[in-house]
Amino acid sequence: MSFQNPVFIPGPTNMPEVLRKSISMPTLDHRSPLFGEILHPALAGVKKILKSESAEIFVFPSTGTGGWETALTNTLSKGDKVLVARNGMFSHRWIDMCNRHGLDVQVVEAAWGAGIPTDEYAEILIADKGHEIKAVLATHNETATGVKSDIAAVRAAMDGANHPAMLFVDGVSSIASMDFRMDEWGVDVAIAGSQKGFMLPAGLAIIGFSPKACAAIETADLPRTFFDIRDMRAGYANNAYPYTPAVGLLNGLKLATEMLLDEGLENVFARHHRIASGIRAAIEAWGLKLCAQSPELYSDSVSAIVTPEGFNATDIVTHAADKYGVAFGVGLGEVAGKVFRIGHLGSLTDVMALSGIATAEMCMVDLGLDVKLGSGVAAAQDYYRNNAVTNTRTMAW
């Protein structure tokens, strides 16, 4: 691996220098107004990125997985029923967590490459006349398969059934890189992590709770201590945490939100879409297919690329690291060995993306795949030439 090359794993993502430096701080009193000057703007920035007026934001020293646990334990009781689709490794792991917490988990199985089957969700919700389902779980962007699901459609299925369940959305690999609308989609808990769209190291679980989700804590009886949002809320009111906060990371989060909002969220999403489209043009030129079954499912933050039958896709990832010092993502779970992934979220430019495409191409040719050197690069160059945007705000950082 070379520190000079960008990484193309779907998190942790490349860190802009200004963010990397912002994390490195002298020690300060984490129960002082000075800490409040870091904490409160960071929380306010996250709220804007979630596109929410009413959410309460909580940031735990943790990762996305801790965000899942925060959502479940603050709102649900042992034996509560939850509805969730399994269409990749991340939804699979969230389901596992629900089981371990003793929830009654209704799993809708879907192909790895398919989106959340919202029609099935609708049928199940309509049939649940007694409103036993307390929460509907949705993985917005399945990082394992490069599939983006339609959260507005999940909300529509819930509303169509007049169902009062809460909606929890894992947005770990979508928030801050793809369009996310907490209020408009009626999301009750939104979950992100610091190391993907926020361009920071791992270490923070970033979570939004709707007023309805906040109220649910009064009856929820799942055990919680570290992740209790009431303790966190009480801490925030005193410019503090219930324990020692990760001050440097929070300073990074404050700056990351400023950078994203300064570039403009819609510009951030457009940049991710443009970079992803160039990569997809390359994949098509290679004669390969995405794991995502249809274009409306294509993720703008990660592409999982299916390699020909009989070829071990993981070899590409190993070879890229060994020979060229570049990191791609391996296939996980059911698609292990069948796909390799190009992560294209966070701090990335068209030019950086071209280097990843060129490297993947060299690896595939080295390993004997029927891919023409330069084919993907040329297709992406064409796309980027014709869709270039000079975004002065991005460059300002």
Ligand SMILES: *Cc1c(COP(=O)(O)O)cnc(C)c1O
């Ligand atoms: C990365 C990721 C997670 C897990 O986050 P950790 O920070 O590794 O705990 C959860 N869900 C999705 C969709 C992810 O991409």
